[in-house]
Amino acid sequence: MAIQIGILGLGTVGTGVVRILQQNAEDIQTRTHCDIHIKSILDKDLHKEREVQGDFFLTDQPDQILQDPEIDIIVEVMGGIEPARTFILEALRHGKHVVTANKDLIALHGHELLDAANLAGKDLYFEASVGGGIPIIAALKDSLAANRITDVLGIINGTTNYILTAMAEQGREYSEVLAEAQQLGYAEADPSADVDGLDAARKLAILSSIAFNSRVALKDVFVEGISKITREDLAFAAELGCTIKLLAIAKHQAEGIEVRVHPAILPLSHPLASVKGVYNAIYVVGDAVGETMFYGRGAGSLPTGSAIISDIMRIVRNIQSNSTSSINCTCYLDLPLKAVSDFYTAFYIRLLVKDEPRVLATLALLFAEANISFASIIQKPRGDHQAEIVLVTHPCREGALQEALDSVKAYSKVLNIHNVIRFENGQEENHDSR
Numbered sequence: 001m002a003i004q005i006g007i008l009g010l011g012t013v014g015t016g017v018v019r020i021l022q023q024n025a026e027d028i029q030t031r032t033h034c035d036i037h038i039k040s041i042l043d044k045d046l047h048k049e050r051e052v053q054g055d056f057f058l059t060d061q062p063d064q065i066l067q068d069p070e071i072d073i074i075v076e077v078m079g080g081i082e083p084a085r086t087f088i089l090e091a092l093r094h095g096k097h098v099v100t101a102n103k104d105l106i107a108l109h110g111h112e113l114l115d116a117a118n119l120a121g122k123d124l125y126f127e128a129s130v131g132g133g134i135p136i137i138a139a140l141k142d143s144l145a146a147n148r149i150t151d152v153l154g155i156i157n158g159t160t161n162y163i164l165t166a167m168a169e170q171g172r173e174y175s176e177v178l179a180e181a182q183q184l185g186y187a188e189a190d191p192s193a194d195v196d197g198l199d200a201a202r203k204l205a206i207l208s209s210i211a212f213n214s215r216v217a218l219k220d221v222f223v224e225g226i227s228k229i230t231r232e233d234l235a236f237a238a239e240l241g242c243t244i245k246l247l248a249i250a251k252h253q254a255e256g257i258e259v260r261v262h263p264a265i266l267p268l269s270h271p272l273a274s275v276k277g278v279y280n281a282i283y284v285v286g287d288a289v290g291e292t293m294f295y296g297r298g299a300g301s302l303p304t305g306s307a308i309i310s311d312i313m314r315i316v317r318n319i320q321s322n323s324t325s326s327i328n329c330t331c332y333l334d335l336p337l338k339a340v341s342d343f344y345t346a347f348y349i350r351l352l353v354k355d356e357p358r359v360l361a362t363l364a365l366l367f368a369e370a371n372i373s374f375a376s377i378i379q380k381p382r383g384d385h386q387a388e389i390v391l392v393t394h395p396c397r398e399g400a401l402q403e404a405l406d407s408v409k410a411y412s413k414v415l416n417i418h419n420v421i422r423f424e425n426g427q428e429e430n431h432d433s434r
Contacts (some may be wrong), residue, residue, distance in 0.1 A: 001033065001034045001035070001316075001320065002035040002037060003034055003035070003036050003037070003072045003073060003316055003319070004035065004037055004038075004039040004068075004070050004071045004072050005021075005036060005037065005038045005039060005071065005072070005073050005074075005303055005312065005314075006038075006039060006040045006041070006066075006068065006071040006073070006074050006075070006096075007038060007040070007041045007042065007056075007065075007074075007075045007077065008041075008042045008043075008062065008065065008074065008075065008076045008077065008087055009041075009043070009077040009078035009079070009083070010041050010042075010043040010050065010052075010058075010077075011077065011078075012300075012301045013077040013101055013128075013301060013304045013305060013308070014041070014075075014077040014189070015050070015051050015301055016044055016054050016300075016301030016302045016303075016304060016305030016306075016308075017075060017077065017305045017308050018038060018041075018052040018054065018056075018307065019051075019052055019301075019302070019305065020302065020305045021036060021038060021305060021309065022052070022054060024309075026354065028309070028313065030140045031313065032313050032316045032317060032320075033320070034316050034320070036312065036313075036316065038054060038056040038067065038372070039056060039057060039068070039070060039071055040056060040057045040058075040059060040064060040065045040071065040121045041056050041057070041058055041059070041065075042059060042060065042061075042062055042065055042078075042368075043058055043059075043060065044060055044213050045060075046058055046059075046060055057123060057242060059355055062083070062087055066090045066094060066096075066100035067090075067094055068277075071096060071098060072097065072319070073097045073098070073099060073312055073315055074087075074088070074091040074096045074097070074098050074099070074313070075098075075100075075308060076088055076091075076098060076099070076100040076102060077100070077101050077102075077103070077308070078102075079101075079102060079104070080105075081104060081105055081108065081109070082100075082130060084100070084102055084105050084361075085105055085109055085112075087111070088100065088105075088113055088116075088124075089112075089116055092113075092117055092119075092120040092122055092124070093115045093116075093120065095120065095122065096122065097122045097123040097124070097125075097200070097315045097319075098113075098117065098122070098123070098124045098125070099124075099125050099126070099128075099244070099308055099311040099312055099315070100125075100126050100128075100129065101126070101128035101129055101304055101307070101308060102126070102129060103129040103199075103202045103203055103206065103372050104202055105131065106126050106129050106390065107201075107202035107205045107206055107217075107218045108129030108202075108218060109123050109202070110206065110209070110214070111215060111329075111331075112128075115329070116289055116400065117195060117325060117328050117329075118328050118329060120325075121324060121325045122324060122325055123314075123315045123324050123325055123328065123334075124328055125311035125314060125315060126206070126310070126311075127307040127311050128304045128305075128307035128308050128311070129203070129206060130156065130203045130207055130282075131154075131156060131203070131243075131280050131282060131294065131296070131298050131307075132296065132297050132298040132299045132300060132303040132304045132307065133297050133298075133300075133303030133304060133306045134280060134282065134294045134295070134298065134306050134307075135284050135294065135295040135303075135307065135310065136207070136274065136284075136294050137206075137210060138310070138314070139206075139284075139292075139294065140210045140211050140284070141210060141327050142205070142327070143265075144284065144286055144289060146288055147286030147287055147288045147289050148252070148286065148287045148288075149211040149212060149214075149252060149284060149285070149286050149287075149379070150251065150252050150253075150281070150285050150286065150287060150433045151249075151250070151251050151252075151283070151284070151285040152177075152204075152207055152208060152211050152248075152249070152250040152251075152282065152284050152285075153247055153248070153249050153250075153272060153282070153283040153424070154200075154203070154204070154207065154246065154248040154249075154272075154280070154281065154282040154283065155245055155246070155248075155272055155275050155279075155280055155281050155282075156199075156200050156203045156204070156248050156280050157190065157194055157197075157199050157200045157203075157246060157280075157298070158186065158195075158209075158277075158278035158297075158298050158299055158341045159181055159186050159194035159195065159199075159278070160194055160200070160225075160226050160246040160276050161245065161246065161275065161277065161278060161279065161280070162177075162181055162186050162187075163177045163178055163181055163187075163195070163226065163278070164229065164234070164243075164244055164245060164246065164263075166180070166278045166279055166432045167229070167234055168234045168237075168238070168243055168244070169229055169276075169413060171231050171234075171235070172231060173230070173231055173301055174226070174227065174229060174230065174231075176405060178195065178212055180189060187276055189227055195225050195226070195227055195244060196223070196225035197223040197224055197225040197226070197261040197262065197368070198223060200246060200248045200261045200313055201218060201221040201223045201248070201261045201405060202218055202249040203248060204216075204221055204249075204259055204261055205217060205218045205220070205221055205252060205259070207248070207250060207282070208250035208257065210330055211250060211252075211284070211332055212250070212252045212333070212335060213254055213330050213332055213333045214257060214331055214333040214334060214335035215331040215334075216250075216257065216259055216337075217382040220259055220337050221259045221260065221261060222259065222260040222261065222262070222340050222343075223260075223262070224260075224261065224262035224263065225246075225260045225263075226246050226263050228263075228419055229244060229263050229419070229421075230418075230419070231246075231323050232418070233348075233350065233418075233419055235422065236315045236348070236350065236378065236390050237265050237348070239378065240265070240348075240376070240392065241267060241268055242265045242266055242267050242268060242273075242356055242423075243265070243266055243268060243273050244263050244265055244266070244421065245263070245264060245266055245272060245275070246260065246261070246262070246263055246264075247261070247263075247264040247266070247272070247424055248260075248261045249261070249262075249424060252335070253284070253338070253428060255336070255342065256335055256336035256337055256338045257335050257336070257337050257338065258337075258338045258343060260343065261339070261341075262422060263329060263421055263422075264350055264421070264422050264423065264424035265421055265422070265424065266423075266424055271291075271293050272293075275295065276299070278297070278299070279295065279296070279297065279298070280295070280296065280297070280299075281294065281295040281296075282294045290408060293380050314361065327342040338344050339400050340398055341399030341402070342397060342398065342399065343397070343398040343422075344395055344396070344397055344398070345395055345396075345398070345422045345423055345424065346361065346375065346392065346393050346394060346395045346396070346422070346423040347391075347392070347393045347396070347401055347420060347421070347422055347423065348390060348391075348392055348419070348420070348421040348422075348423065349390070349392075349393070349405075349419075349420050350388065350390050350415065350417075350418040350419045350420075351363075351388070351389045351391070351408070351414055351415075351416065351417055351418065352382070352386060352387075352388055352389075352413050352414075352415040352416040352418060353386070353387055353389055353413050354374050354385060354386060354387075354389065354413045354415065355382075355385050355386055355387040355390075355427075356385070356413060359387075359413045360377065360379070360389070362411065362413065363389075363391070363411070363414075364410065366404055366407040366411065367391075367393070367404045367408075368387060369404070369407065370396075370398055370400045370401070370404035370407075371396070371403065372393050372394070372396045372404055373393070373394050374391055374392065374393055374394070375393060375394050376392045377389065377390070377391055377392070378390040378392075382412060386415065390420075392423075401420075405417065405420065406431060
């Protein structure tokens with residue numbers, strides 16, 4: 001059996017796909033009992049030097065690939081929304097299976113594309129859209145399908161993890177490490193999609209939709225970035241036996257689905273706390289399997305290419321067994337979404353106050369009026385009759401915390417609220433046991 005591939009895009013990821021198919025051709029053929037051949041590649045610049053060569057046909061005309069009756073599978077690695085969306089829909093209409101690494105497109109238009117794939121009776125796979133080379137989507141759809149997934153926590157943006165790791169380990173400021181990440185190629189010239197949490201939010205929308213079998217749109221995800229995190233916050237977190245990570249968090253609770261991306265204080269005992277640098281990890285809890293974690297490189301030519309090739313091989317096996325379009329869309333539920341005000345967690349609050357009697361007592365009263373108590377307090381003098389205070393609350397509703405903060409802002413002895421950071425997964429139990 002032979003399968004013909006058409007690739008849309010020959011940038012970093014497209015090059016990785018070609019390289020893996022060429023280098024591992026014999027093993028791939030043995031494992032699939034199929035000769036997978038790249039017939040055509042779409043590239044807007046036909047004259048530039050390339051890192052890969054082969055007997056494939058290069059074209060800058062998409063119809064030469066999308067309408068070629070000999071091509072069985074289209075691999076979309078162009079990125080962006082358009083024309084990628086239009087090309088995928090056209091490929092499906094022409095009876096082709098599709099593999100994509102496009103997280104933006106799947107997060108925003110996944111419903112439309114999956115419906116089109118089901119209507120065409122073709123496969124649409126997107127393993128590489130979330131965790132690079134980490135096989136998380138296949139695990140959720142297949143290997144963990146017997147479970148009711150209750151929690152998904154992920155470090156799914158390497159740029160922010162690199163920044164926070166360097167700040168924590170080297171005591172450096174955010175702006176300095178961000179500039180270094182840009183120089184090393186870990187961050188874009190405009191890093192906002194990463195540092196503002198938008199990249200992770202897109203990936204979380206995809207993950208939570210699959211994990212909970214209920215569609216979660218990008219607009220449903222609460223998002224907060226890392227630009228307010230300082231080395232002082234990381235030092236206080238370490239004093240509490242914790243670290244700070246940008247977490248993508250999805251929970252399936254009795255009241256509904258909770259989906260949020262924000263900096264979170266994690267106890268050092270949590271498996272995600274040890275994930276450093278540009279690495280990604282996704283922690284999944286199922287009612288039958290318990291705790292699992294998937295770890296690896298979340299981006300890059302070869303890791304992402306690895307995920308794409310695995311999808312191609314899966315489609316080949318589906319074609320061989322006549323089982324295509326069997327697990328495209330798994331969103332058969334319509335679960336409610338929790339409001340942000342109903343999120344429930346412990347909080348870290350760092351304040352600059354006047355170093356005077358009864359300030360702490362007044363703060364405790366202001367929080368108590370919102371039914372919030374403190375698990376611990378750290379106070380450090382800062383000179384000039386000022387003190388820095390870190391308040392760690394017991395778990396409480398987000399709405400109640402905001403009410404308390406409104407009162408704190410109006411208190412004349414509070415000079416500044418430096419930061420408010422949520423705890424996650426384990427901190428509640430640690431403080432309740434004190």
